[in-house]
Amino acid sequence: MPDDGDIAPDTMRAWRVTRLGEPADVLSLDEVPVPAPAAGEVQVRVRAVAANFPDVLLCRGEYQVKPELPFVPGIELVGDVTAVGAGVSGFAPGDRVLGSKIGVLSEYAVLPASDVWLAPASLDDVSAAGLTVAYQTAWFALHRRAALQPGEWVLVHAAAGGVGLAAVQLAVAAGAQVIGVVGSEVKAETARAAGAEVVLVRGVDDIAAGVKAATAGHGADVVVDPVGGDAFVASTKCIAFEGRLVVIGFAGGTIPTVPAGHVLVKNYTVLGLHWGMYPGIRPDLVDDARRELTRLADAGRIVPVVDHAVAFESAPDALTALACGDTVGRVVIRIAP
Structure with a gap:
């Protein structure tokens, strides 16, 4: 120093x-x-x-x-x-x-x-x-946009990536149950170590069926999606009644189209998150997130x-x-x- x-x-x-x-x-x-x-x-x-x-x-x-x-x-x-x-x-x-x-x-x-x-x-x-970026993005996705509640099921795509692992750890810290989706079995071990109860491998497992099986048919109350494309489509098939699907990015390369009729029939919400807007518009919320992340880090709840x-x-x-x-x-x- x-x-x-x-x-x-x-x-x-x-x-x-x-x-x-x-x-x-x-x-x-x-x-x-x-x-x-x-x-x-x-x-x-x-x-x-x-x-x-x-x-x-x-x-x-x-x-x-x-x-x-x-x-x-x-x-x-x-x-x-x-x-x-x-x-x-x-x-x-x-x-x-x-x-x-x-x-x-x-x-x-x-x-x-x-x-x-x-x-x-x-x-x-x-x-x-x-x-800063991954954990605040995940914090805003879970707590500001999705209003996550203890005991809810959270589906996290790219669960071994930066934002994905942050979302897994923060959801577990909030008392939620987490299903992670990863790209390989090697990455699955990382998601499990972070606290995901169930891990599905993209391209191997049927994501929608796996979520329904893990939740006894209930579905995911909250979805954190930084991938887009097929991940978004699979999420719409297994989201719970009054579920919240948070769109963070399109790392998969395809920007999906929101199926408005399906949103209506299944009664779920699609939410966007551009974390970079908050410092300029709601710096008070950024301060809240920073304080909470510091507390969780110092308590060993997020690493x-x-x-x-x-x-x-x-x-x-x-x-x-x-x-x-x-x-x-x-x-x-x-x-x-």
Whole structure:
């Protein structure tokens, strides 16, 4: 941890997307100026960055936000505050923080103070790096959008991925019963270890039939779906009366069409979740989620699962591994010791 008053150097290394394509082809490790914090911002010496699928989409030019080339990817970090801009309170140099903003795959980053929060002392850098995006997304899906109740059945697609594992752990912590869907038997073990009572393997098991069997015909009260496509269709076949299907993303590559007639006949709700809107519109809810996640982490109720960590120089390998879909949990890029 830097001493109070540490001053950042004038330049730093940063990975930049120089043209659009696959991460390994378009990322360049460049020397660039260190950004200075403006009013309301904090400057952070980055310790670690968690790779996220949006990073892959940013490299490809397929994300909803399209920064001008060249740009720095990376949306989630853990690091130490090195300087604060005018008007910032609650943070001081030396504070270990978590934060989220496009452009943090670098040795230093500047973020709005509202997008930064104190890292739980119970988590090391590699674990803490993945707490912001996946766990807040899962928390909002379960508690804000779906209003999860203890004892309900929760169906989680991609249950061995970053958001999926977070949803499994948070649902179990809330007293729910979890059915996870994964892509292989190897990943099934990870979902079980996270607390899923039943795990179904995509392409092997009949998802709808498996959910109905596990719930004695009741179906899933809540569905967390970051996959879309066939996963969404299967969910509509096994969702419970007054069930809530939360659409988070389309990692499967296909955006499904909501069957309005089926929604009416089966009496369920389809809900969208774009977590990135909440910090700007309902920061009070983000604060609630952060407090709860810190409490659960410190109590040992949630523990981010890390597939592996790589050195800063190998950042393109981390994004490639994520894009291939062979990882479980998070892939983390170490930047500072």
